[in-house]
Amino acid sequence: MRYGQSILDLINHSSDHMTAEQIFLTLKEQFPAVVIATVYNNLNNLYRQGQIRKISMEGQPDRYDKHTRHDHLICCRCGKLSDIMISDLTADLEKQIGCSIESYDLKVQYLCPACREKETP
Amino acid sequence: MRYGQSILDLINHSSDHMTAEQIFLTLKEQFPAVVIATVYNNLNNLYRQGQIRKISMEGQPDRYDKHTRHDHLICCRCGKLSDIMISDLTADLEKQIGCSIESYDLKVQYLCPACREKETP
DNA sequence: TCTGTAATTAGAATAATTCTAAATTATAGG
DNA sequence: CCTATAATTTAGAATTATTCTAATTACAGA
Numbered sequence: 001m002r003y004g005q006s007i008l009d010l011i012n013h014s015s016d017h018m019t020a021e022q023i024f025l026t027l028k029e030q031f032p033a034v035v036i037a038t039v040y041n042n043l044n045n046l047y048r049q050g051q052i053r054k055i056s057m058e059g060q061p062d063r064y065d066k067h068t069r070h071d072h073l074i075c076c077r078c079g080k081l082s083d084i085m086i087s088d089l090t091a092d093l094e095k096q097i098g099c100s101i102e103s104y105d106l107k108v109q110y111l112c113p114a115c116r117e118k119e120t121p
Numbered sequence: 122m123r124y125g126q127s128i129l130d131l132i133n134h135s136s137d138h139m140t141a142e143q144i145f146l147t148l149k150e151q152f153p154a155v156v157i158a159t160v161y162n163n164l165n166n167l168y169r170q171g172q173i174r175k176i177s178m179e180g181q182p183d184r185y186d187k188h189t190r191h192d193h194l195i196c197c198r199c200g201k202l203s204d205i206m207i208s209d210l211t212a213d214l215e216k217q218i219g220c221s222i223e224s225y226d227l228k229v230q231y232l233c234p235a236c237r238e239k240e241t242p
Numbered sequence: 243t244c245t246g247t248a249a250t251t252a253g254a255a256t257a258a259t260t261c262t263a264a265a266t267t268a269t270a271g272g
Numbered sequence: 273c274c275t276a277t278a279a280t281t282t283a284g285a286a287t288t289a290t291t292c293t294a295a296t297t298a299c300a301g302a
Contacts, residue, residue, distance in 0.1 A: 041280080097207075122248090156253095162291095
């Protein structure tokens with residue numbers, strides 16, 4: 001994985017939730033010969049190894065994210081995605097489900113401040 | 122929407138989380154002339170009207186689900202998706218985020234009983 | 243019955259992602 | 273240092289889910 005570390009750094013040091021294409025374009029600045037299939041290969045490897053997260057959002061290309069525990073806030077008007085930290089639900093979920101869980105994924109839909117602004121004139 | 126009600130019934134009366142193609146194949150039994158673009162049109166309409174939910178899962182076609190409040194359990198080994206009812210988190214989330222939310226989406230990854238069986242020999 | 247709007251059909255188009263085969267690069271052993 | 277083997281990358285074709293376009297059909301109201 002010649003590019004593995006660069007891609008991992010990119011994801012870890014950016015607060016955006018980049019698509020494979022955005023990662024590809026950024027990486028290309030430093031390594032002009034790189035090809036998008038290589039980016040997908042590396043992303044899939046990093047993902048399988050549990051080093052990054054993948055965010056699937058309806059009708060959009062997948063986005064890649066750091067692996068640290070956090071949740072997501074999505075504006076239901078403009079689609080803007082941001083990070084939030086909600087208290088860890090694991091123990092609670094395990095109690096309710098009745099067995100141990102691997103992980104969970106929480107997305108909260110809301111109206112972001114910018115869109116709320118436009119809403120009320 | 123000639124097929125809207127049929128599609129809605131299909132989704133509401135099935136415990137599966139069907140893809141557009143599965144819905145199309147089922148609908149075709151009753152209406153052989155129907156075409157998959159029509160199924161997508163109707164699903165998109167029902168979705169925009171808030172009558173059904175859409176579940177995006179990584180690397181898989183979207184699945185459609187009834188709109189009643191519930192959460193999802195996904196086996197991290199075999200990918201099997203099932204419904205669970207976790208206590209409503211809305212009030213808690215609003216308190217933590219500090220504003221009102223539209224909705225949320227909770228997916229819990231675990232090892233399903235069948236896969237746990239195979240795990241421990 | 244006529245007319246206009248909305249839904250459906252057929253099939254082409256698009257976009258994200260994966261696949262294949264060849265070429266290149268890295269790695270380990272002698 | 274040289275060679276063999278393995279792993280990664282490249283280029284570009286292929287795949288798949290979904291959307292789009294244009295033509296056709298259904299349907300409701302005048």
